[in-house]
Amino acid sequence: MTARAAEEKPPPAENPLPPQKAALGDFVAWFRQVTPYINAFRGKTFVLAFGGKAIAGPLAKTLAYDVNLLASLGIRLILVHGARPQIEEELREKNLESRFHGGYRITDAATLDCVLDAVGSVYLEIEGLLSQGLPNTPMAGSRIRVIGGNFITARPLGVIDGVDLQYSGMVRKVDSDGLNAQLALGNIVLLSCEGSSPTGESFNLRMEEVAEAVAAAVKADKLVFLTDSQGVRSPDGNFFDELTADDAAALQDADWLSNDLRRCLPSAVRACRQGVGRTHILGYDEDGALLQEFFSREGIGTIITREPLERIRDARADDIGALIALIEPLEADGTLVHRPREVLEREIEQFSLMEHDGMVVGCAALYDYGSGAGELACLAVHAAHRRWGYGEQLMERIFRRAKAAGIQRLFVLTTRSEHWFIERGFAIVEIESLPPQKRQMYNLQRRSKALVKNLRA
Numbered sequence: 001m002t003a004r005a006a007e008e009k010p011p012p013a014e015n016p017l018p019p020q021k022a023a024l025g026d027f028v029a030w031f032r033q034v035t036p037y038i039n040a041f042r043g044k045t046f047v048l049a050f051g052g053k054a055i056a057g058p059l060a061k062t063l064a065y066d067v068n069l070l071a072s073l074g075i076r077l078i079l080v081h082g083a084r085p086q087i088e089e090e091l092r093e094k095n096l097e098s099r100f101h102g103g104y105r106i107t108d109a110a111t112l113d114c115v116l117d118a119v120g121s122v123y124l125e126i127e128g129l130l131s132q133g134l135p136n137t138p139m140a141g142s143r144i145r146v147i148g149g150n151f152i153t154a155r156p157l158g159v160i161d162g163v164d165l166q167y168s169g170m171v172r173k174v175d176s177d178g179l180n181a182q183l184a185l186g187n188i189v190l191l192s193c194e195g196s197s198p199t200g201e202s203f204n205l206r207m208e209e210v211a212e213a214v215a216a217a218v219k220a221d222k223l224v225f226l227t228d229s230q231g232v233r234s235p236d237g238n239f240f241d242e243l244t245a246d247d248a249a250a251l252q253d254a255d256w257l258s259n260d261l262r263r264c265l266p267s268a269v270r271a272c273r274q275g276v277g278r279t280h281i282l283g284y285d286e287d288g289a290l291l292q293e294f295f296s297r298e299g300i301g302t303i304i305t306r307e308p309l310e311r312i313r314d315a316r317a318d319d320i321g322a323l324i325a326l327i328e329p330l331e332a333d334g335t336l337v338h339r340p341r342e343v344l345e346r347e348i349e350q351f352s353l354m355e356h357d358g359m360v361v362g363c364a365a366l367y368d369y370g371s372g373a374g375e376l377a378c379l380a381v382h383a384a385h386r387r388w389g390y391g392e393q394l395m396e397r398i399f400r401r402a403k404a405a406g407i408q409r410l411f412v413l414t415t416r417s418e419h420w421f422i423e424r425g426f427a428i429v430e431i432e433s434l435p436p437q438k439r440q441m442y443n444l445q446r447r448s449k450a451l452v453k454n455l456r457a
């Protein structure tokens with residue numbers, strides 16, 4: 001995330017609210033803010049993948065609480081768990097060597113027994129966590145049904161580079177119809193990193209590859225990996241809050257990535273390319289990571305998508321509601337002049353919109369006054385997205401539209417953003433320099449500054 005500029009601390013209010021009232025106000029504002037996400041996620045399918053370290057860690061219980069909350073909001077959930085540390089512990093207890101080749105465990109018959117014991121133990125532990133219902137817990141009164149089953153058909157990996165991986169396997173088939181039937185009944189499906197072949201043999205599977213295959217098969221809206229990293233960073237420590245699948249693929253073999261990231265990034269990339277809507281990478285050691293990622297505008301992890309999350313497009317008639325919601329706060333504080341709904345409906349074709357992850361977060365309009373003159377109007381970006389340069393992108397969009405329409409001089413009227421426009425090539429002019437039609441509409445009470453930019457160059 002880009003660092004925010006430090007702000008001067010405001011003076012204390014003369015009559016500050018009591019702490020209880022202030023906290024209640026914050027809660028009400030937050031609850032209203034998450035409502036669009038609740039509506040958007042209801043009925044969607046999320047695949048949550050996490051390793052044995054997440055279950056062995058101190059936040060396993062709160063992870064179960066958050067899974068219960070997601071289910072209560074109508075989200076269809078498939079959980080895929082791993083068991084690497086538990087398998088290692090079983091091997092140590094039996095004095096067996098842990099061997100790997102090409103990133104896969106070499107699973108002989110003795111190792112497979114350890115795998116099955118560890119996987120079964122972790123499965124039962126997760127099932128127990130999701131069965132809580134004590135009155136003083138967030139799961140009080142919950143009625144979660146956790147379903148397992150033979151939804152994964154496996155096949156052996158075989159011999160790689162002359163090394164027989166024996167009972168290490170890969171996903172051959174996913175029973176998507178069976179999974180969707182359970183999800184339709186409101187059940188949470190819990191899958192492990194183990195699968196059986198048509199011959200009845202069991203195979204040790206990579207948790208990440210199981211999650212990838214399942215998410216692709218059920219056409220999941222989200223695939224989430226809980227890892228030992230909060231997200232993906234560059235070698236110099238810069239955090240990537242968003243990556244396209246191509247960008248993530250270029251990073252997946254980087255030597256600075258943690259072991260978890262090296263395993264999950266390839267699966268995340270392939271899942272996106274197979275049609276999974278979004279892949280998220282979060283840290284399992286961050287309390288409430290799922291809630292912070294899903295129900296806040298900024299999130300806390302890295303999101304991977306097939307295409308960029310943001311796009312600029314022409315506005316349509318069905319965007320009126322989103323456009324009003326965006327500009328109303330700026331109209332209320334006097335930054336923008338009020339535009340009645342009927343005016344927006346009549347002039348909607350003048351607007352360009354910035355979308356981020358399907359939500360309208362910015363807008364700008366172009367009005368052609370003829371004789372080579374045009375106006376850039378109603379340039380607005382949601383407060384939570386201003387640091388990402390969306391205002392500049394929208395302005396560039398208007399420049400391109402204006403040039404295509406033969407506009408040579410683009411003017412703007414502003415009461416609060418004079419310097420922002422000057423820094424981008426606009427110059428202050430007298431009101432008399434505006435086109436006659438605009439001068440007749442000029443609001444003397446607002447006393448807006450007029451600026452002009454020459455587009456001929």
